[in-house]
Amino acid sequence: MPQNDFFAVLRALRNARVEFIVVGGLAAVLDGAPITTFDIDVVHSRSETNIARLLTVLEALDAFYRIQPERRIRPAPSHLTSAGHQNLITRYGPLDLLGTIGRNLSYEDLLPHSAEMDVGEGVLVKVLDLETLIAIKEELGGEKDRAVLPVLRRTLEEKRKAR
Amino acid sequence: MLSLTPAERLEVLQSHLNRIIAIRELNAAK
Numbered sequence: 001m002p003q004n005d006f007f008a009v010l011r012a013l014r015n016a017r018v019e020f021i022v023v024g025g026l027a028a029v030l031d032g033a034p035i036t037t038f039d040i041d042v043v044h045s046r047s048e049t050n051i052a053r054l055l056t057v058l059e060a061l062d063a064f065y066r067i068q069p070e071r072r073i074r075p076a077p078s079h080l081t082s083a084g085h086q087n088l089i090t091r092y093g094p095l096d097l098l099g100t101i102g103r104n105l106s107y108e109d110l111l112p113h114s115a116e117m118d119v120g121e122g123v124l125v126k127v128l129d130l131e132t133l134i135a136i137k138e139e140l141g142g143e144k145d146r147a148v149l150p151v152l153r154r155t156l157e158e159k160r161k162a163r
Numbered sequence: 164m165l166s167l168t169p170a171e172r173l174e175v176l177q178s179h180l181n182r183i184i185a186i187r188e189l190n191a192a193k
Contacts, residue, residue, distance in 0.1 A: 004177075004180055004181070004184060005177070006173055006176065006177055007173060007177065026176075029164070029172050029173070029175075029176045030169045030172055030173065032164045032165040032167075032172065033164065034164045036176065036179055036180065036183075037176070038180065117169040118168070118169060118170055119169055119170050119173050120170040120173060120174070127169070155164075155165065158165055159165060162165065
């Protein structure tokens with residue numbers, strides 16, 4: 001079982017100048033929600049340059065598909081340029097690379113709804129805002145997403161009060 | 164969690180997760 005290290009993955013992506021936005025449970029935590037998550041979900045830019053950078057980092061992180069870990073299938077450029085979800089395992093734990101989320105929202109669509117945050121040691125990453133995260137989960141979320149919605153809504157209320 | 168910085172929130176999550184993983188490993192070894 002690989003060691004789990006969120007920071008190591010985020011730092012590797014950032015150091016390689018990969019364009020990505022943290023979404024999902026980890027975005028909720030970075031936005032202040034008291035929830036737990038086991039993996040990193042990011043929406044990446046599907047530009048040619050970014051895919052090339054991403055592939056280099058994935059190789060360094062020894063990333064492969066976690067559905068059949070014994071086969072150690074690595075993502076190809078065509079996988080990363082698609083709108084689909086690539087559920088990978090890296091030397092630092094699970095990493096989900098999402099071409100789009102919600103109703104086909106891409107990196108470029110989500111960019112105006114993200115904010116840059118320092119996740120430690122000056123590593124700045126873009127994180128989806130809580131309002132958009134809630135809207136996406138409300139619209140298309142499954143059972144697991146809906147279960148966490150009350151916590152996310154309450155966190156948003158508290159953040160608004162504090163402003 | 165709201166009173167913490169994003170970096171501190173990440174540390175809290177990481178530490179919580181490490182504890183869960185440690186418990187899982189202990190249980191698996193039983």
